[in-house]
Amino acid sequence: MASVTGISVRMGSVSCNRKQTLVIGSRILNTKSSFFPVTGRSFPSLKSRRFQVSCAAKPETVNKVCKIVRKQLALPDDSAVTGESKFAALGADSLDTVEIVMGLEEEFGISVEEESAQSITTVQEAADMIEKLMEKSV
Amino acid sequence: MNLLRRTVRIPMNTFCLHRTFAASALHLAPVQLPSRAESHLWYLVPDEVKSVSLLGQYSEILSPCENEYVACIRGEQLKKTALLARVLVRTTIARYQTDGYIDPRSLKFRKNIHGKPELEWDNDDSGSRPPVQFNISHTASLIACGVTNSSPIGVDIEKKDRKIQNNIISFARRYFTPNEVERLSSISDLNVQRQHFLKLWTLKEAYVKALGKGISALPFSTFTIKSRNFEKKELNGSGDSDPEITVESVDGQRSLLSNWQFTLLELAGTHFAAVCVARDGSMGDKCFTPKKLTVMKTIPFVGDESMSGTDAAIVCGF
Numbered sequence: 193m194a195s196v197t198g199i200s201v202r203m204g205s206v207s208c209n210r211k212q213t214l215v216i217g218s219r220i221l222n223t224k225s226s227f228f229p230v231t232g233r234s235f236p237s238l239k240s241r242r243f244q245v246s247c248a249a250k251p252e253t254v255n256k257v258c259k260i261v262r263k264q265l266a267l268p269d270d271s272a273v274t275g276e277s278k279f280a281a282l283g284a285d286s287l288d289t290v291e292i293v294m295g296l297e298e299e300f301g302i303s304v305e306e307e308s309a310q311s312i313t314t315v316q317e318a319a320d321m322i323e324k325l326m327e328k329s330v
Numbered sequence: 331m332n333l334l335r336r337t338v339r340i341p342m343n344t345f346c347l348h349r350t351f352a353a354s355a356l357h358l359a360p361v362q363l364p365s366r367a368e369s370h371l372w373y374l375v376p377d378e379v380k381s382v383s384l385l386g387q388y389s390e391i392l393s394p395c396e397n398e399y400v401a402c403i404r405g406e407q408l409k410k411t412a413l414l415a416r417v418l419v420r421t422t423i424a425r426y427q428t429d430g431y432i433d434p435r436s437l438k439f440r441k442n443i444h445g446k447p448e449l450e451w452d453n454d455d456s457g458s459r460p461p462v463q464f465n466i467s468h469t470a471s472l473i474a475c476g477v478t479n480s481s482p483i484g485v486d487i488e489k490k491d492r493k494i495q496n497n498i499i500s501f502a503r504r505y506f507t508p509n510e511v512e513r514l515s516s517i518s519d520l521n522v523q524r525q526h527f528l529k530l531w532t533l534k535e536a537y538v539k540a541l542g543k544g545i546s547a548l549p550f551s552t553f554t555i556k557s558r559n560f561e562k563k564e565l566n567g568s569g570d571s572d573p574e575i576t577v578e579s580v581d582g583q584r585s586l587l588s589n590w591q592f593t594l595l596e597l598a599g600t601h602f603a604a605v606c607v608a609r610d611g612s613m614g615d616k617c618f619t620p621k622k623l624t625v626m627k628t629i630p631f632v633g634d635e636s637m638s639g640t641d642a643a644i645v646c647g648f
Binding site: 291 | 402403404405408444445469470488492494495496500501504505531535544545546547549550551
């Protein structure tokens with residue numbers, strides 16, 4: 193059971209051109225376990241340095257990425273794949289990562305240069321990059 | 331089961347194995363550094379390592395950082411592979427001692443700018459610093475570590491029966507070169523095509539890893555891997571005078587990058603393994619002598635088996 197001991201809200205300077213998405217970071221005591229979905233949203237653990245406030249990807253995007261990752265790595269639907277999940281720790285090798293990126297390109301209609309693929313190491317990073325790229329193409 | 335498989339076992343009394351498996355009491359038999367004309371490929375089958383106490387002793391060889399990383403991995407099989415991969419690297423390198431015993435726990439590693447692991451030596455280690463270059467690759471069911479004397483090396487392995495989620499030709503069009511797409515497209519049997527794809531992938535990965543880069547730093551569409559013939563032969567150390575597998579850069583010039591040697595194997599009957607090694611700078615194009623690759627199966631602290639010339643290490647066509 194998660195207990196919320198503090199809520200911090202941060203409005204950093206925004207480099208995105210679109211409307212801000214405000215995400216409230218809450219403290220979850222058991223940081224090693226899966227996220228506890230609250231009212232259908234997942235909250236990032238305070239362990240990650242980025243507070244993911246201003247330009248965090250929408251949960252729907254994160255969920256779609258999780259689905260593609262699960263499919264590529266043949267993980268069961270209830271396996272713990274969340275925004276914080278690292279591809280390498282889930283057992284993804286380089287071919288898996290490239291296949292995942294290709295799957296994301298097709299799902300979201302974007303193009304990810306190989307040079308950027310290096311910076312995608314977690315589900316959240318993939319989701320953030322997707323939304324950034326989708327913005328650019330608008 | 332191939333009853334004709336020849337194995338050369340190193341006498342077990344080479345190793346000291348105490349009942350308590352205390353890490354400090356376990357000894358690693360030294361191995362001679364390969365000459366500049368040779369490379370070594372060590373491999374380990376995780377499923378063959380069952381002893382819980384041995385696995386516990388293996389954990390004691392890892393650094394605190396490495397143990398922390400292994401602890402973060404979910405899933406017992408993935409955890410075990412991560413542990414064994416690091417143990418294989420540490421113990422293998424430690425065996426190439428040139429000046430006295432090297433404790434595998436004492437080795438330090440760092441990653442280069444692209445994430446390739448490298449050995450890091452302290453300034454006062456100069457006496458006992460073997461000129462080892464290494465590269466590792468693993469799947470859930472096999473771990474391989476290539477070693478050379480001073481030459482950059484890249485190793486990549488993939489399970490032969492691995493399924494590709496995306497359409498292979500679409501994938502190749504997206505990430506490979508037109509020449510490679512053409513070659514893949516010309517294969518009508520889908521299973522053969524899938525296997526060719528995997529061989530090509532391992533060769534390309536081995537190349538960028540040998541260069542110390544990753545796919546991000548050297549996109550796969552910037553170089554073509556080609557083959558000269560399709561024959562299958564056993565690894566017997568006496569290669570052809572012309573390289574079978576070559577790499578060309580795709581940049582207007584289409585220049586042959588002749589200073590890299592590739593070996594493609596079917597390893598342990600279950601995997602494709604590609605090894606890419608830099609050729610010695612002193613050799614000219616005219617006198618190309620392929621580097622000999624010696625394949626050894628191992629369980630650290632337990633024993634080795636030479637696999638060269640057996641059906642566990644077959645040079646395969648491309």
